Amino acid sequence: MADADPRPQRDAARTRAAILHAAQQAFSTKGYTDTGVREITAAAGVNPALVSRYFGSKEKLYEAALSALLDARVVLGFPRDQFGEAVVRMLLAPAPQQRNPLPMMLLASADPTARAITDRLLTELFLEPLAAWYGPVRGAEKAACFSLLASGLTLYRQVYPLAALDGALSDETRAWLVQAFQSLID
Amino acid sequence: MADADPRPQRDAARTRAAILHAAQQAFSTKGYTDTGVREITAAAGVNPALVSRYFGSKEKLYEAALSALLDARVVLGFPRDQFGEAVVRMLLAPAPQQRNPLPMMLLASADPTARAITDRLLTELFLEPLAAWYGPVRGAEKAACFSLLASGLTLYRQVYPLAALDGALSDETRAWLVQAFQSLID
DNA sequence: CGCTTAAGTAAACAGCGGTATACATATCAT
DNA sequence: ATGATATGTATACCGCTGTTTACTTAAGCG
Structure with missing residues (x-):
């Protein structure tokens, strides 16, 4: 067996990034309204309530997801x-x-x-x-x-x-x- | 005053057309998911249940609304x-x-x-x-x-x-x- | 007129949505 | 080790949605 992963199981930055990534993927496929918070967090492997914690709301999450992608x-x-x-x-x-x-x-x-x-x-x-x-x-x-x-x-x-x-x-x-x-x- | 409208107050074809028109308008502005049946029927001035009666479902209404517009x-x-x-x-x-x-x-x-x-x-x-x-x-x-x-x-x-x-x-x-x-x- | 039927309405149902609350547990400094 | 805190979870709430049901009323024919 390989050594145990030294990273802690709980990592706020990593979790936030996982949600953001899952959100980008989902929003790009199904749009804003047809993408549910539960769907995003399930893909990220976390609890739906974390969207509110890390981004404030679904709307703010959308804004963060899009602005992270837009670059001229x-x-x-x-x-x-x-x-x-x-x-x-x-x-x-x-x-x-x-x-x-x-x-x-x-x-x-x-x-x-x-x-x-x-x-x-x-x-x-x-x-x-x-x-x-x-x-x-x-x-x-x-x-x-x-x-x-x-x-x-x-x-x-x-x-x-x-x-x-x-x-x-x-x-x-x-x-x-x-x-x-x-x-x-x- | 003008003469009374000779048309009957209840006219299935006219009502159906009103729903279809309101649906085209709404779907063209807010998309499929973000347009509610209640919103469409309110614009047409009728009851939400008439969507089921005349078109079967919101989905069928969408199909009718789009195909009536598409013409090459x-x-x-x-x-x-x-x-x-x-x-x-x-x-x-x-x-x-x-x-x-x-x-x-x-x-x-x-x-x-x-x-x-x-x-x-x-x-x-x-x-x-x-x-x-x-x-x-x-x-x-x-x-x-x-x-x-x-x-x-x-x-x-x-x-x-x-x-x-x-x-x-x-x-x-x-x-x-x-x-x-x-x-x-x- | 009377009465059958089509046309329309009102209300409720069942499910899902985003979000807030209360609770559990891992992490880390002391 | 141990407690304070950051991190994550479980659950319930409330509003909205499409649709169905039961009911009301206008239309039109005999």
Whole structure:
């Protein structure tokens, strides 16, 4: 037998992280309203009451789960002359789905509370930095068009899988996507 | 005073239609799970029990509401050489929101039952006819890309309004959209 | 008119949701 | 070791949801 695990059985930080991770997974799959607190905590192997203890409420847990995932920096680092190619490669990568904030955002559009939170976080953490990156001329519109494309693609590949977009895309379709993203810059 | 309304106070067809209309409106705004039967029937001015009588269940009501809205023919009639322009004009029109099935579909992605219904109806009533219209070479992929663009645009204009896409778009952004749709054909 | 039937209502049921309370136990400094 | 405290659990509460049941009333035909 291996040595006993030296870590204590009770670890607040670890438990909190487990809940957060389970919440991201569940919210990304079933949305805000259709995900229950009992379901999240069962996946994390803990008691439902711990959501209130560590996050205050289901709503606050959602906010924490989404903001931990939203980060515009991945996109801002791409080279401008090959921006479309880089973005498409990222979006089409055999993605660790649980690390992609888009499904969560797309699925959370229904409930008013979740919608308000999502709207605020999307704007602050993603759209505004991206708009600044695009520059002063129509930067906000370009950022919105970027989100539009990325969300649509993610919607029909991860959230709502369409057979036609499953697996590897044809070269032509891939080129169409690259061109659409790139022409936002040129 | 005007003459009394000759229509009877009780009219099954009219009541059923009122429920259906209220359901389309509510589902398009708050999604499947977050819309209650009581809420729908209150908007229609009738008793909640009538949903069971006229549609069987909330789930069946959702199916009826969505399928009454889904119709690929509006797109199939557009001229191919000005397809992008026609589509964008349609999507950007000061739309009677309640007649657009897209918000309903986008918001219903969460609940498993609603998702299954939406998936089936979208494929049968829209994607397959559109794929046939595009033709045998990558028709299905093209139809999926069309949905991707249209859904993304609708998402950030009607479901999840972004300030940058509000109202009239700039000529450049509009041209970008037209080009994206048109290049699916050329 | 009278009376059968369709149309609509009111109320309750059973289940589930998020959350708060009261309780148990592992951890760690003293 | 031992007690104080952080950590985790069990359970109950209350409000809401879709649906069913029993009942009421309008419509329309003979």
